[in-house]
Amino acid sequence: MRCASREIRAARWGQIDLNKRDWNRPADIMKGGVAHSVTLSGAAMTLLEEVKSGRKPKHDELIFAGRGGAMLSDMTMNKVLRSADQPYDAHGFRSSFRDWAAEKMPELPDPVAEAALAHAVPDKVVRAYKRTSFVEMRRTLLERWGCSSARI
Numbered sequence: 001m002r003c004a005s006r007e008i009r010a011a012r013w014g015q016i017d018l019n020k021r022d023w024n025r026p027a028d029i030m031k032g033g034v035a036h037s038v039t040l041s042g043a044a045m046t047l048l049e050e051v052k053s054g055r056k057p058k059h060d061e062l063i064f065a066g067r068g069g070a071m072l073s074d075m076t077m078n079k080v081l082r083s084a085d086q087p088y089d090a091h092g093f094r095s096s097f098r099d100w101a102a103e104k105m106p107e108l109p110d111p112v113a114e115a116a117l118a119h120a121v122p123d124k125v126v127r128a129y130k131r132t133s134f135v136e137m138r139r140t141l142l143e144r145w146g147c148s149s150a151r152i
Helices: 005-009 040-050 078-085 091-106 108-115 122-130 133-148
Strands: 022-025 037-038
Touching: 005 040, 005 078, 005 122, 037 133, 040 133, 091 133, 108 133
Parallel strands: none
Antiparallel strands: 022 037
């Protein structure tokens, strides 16, 4: 996924619509303070099913909980990467996604990747007239990203 660390750490099962393959992030966990839906790729769905592993989590339960059900610390994700001998930093994934989208999916317009990252359209006039969230194109983009990042 290409979300800010806090957004992932604050994710709750009640925000996930497994049937629609969406993660509906409320404004209070978003860096920009605006609600945003993430289209979930097959790889993301597989991960969620593994985390769920046959149990019925509570609606308000954190998906990736730490000890005692508390939210993971900001450094936990980087610790996991270091422990797995990965040279990556969790904070660089969003930038990596954006570069990958530009290089590997040039057939999709830039606003699709920007919408996937929940970036606001900076031009007020364009924002007023182009109110789409590019859901189907984002599904295509994120499915390819999920397939490509699964090989890393």
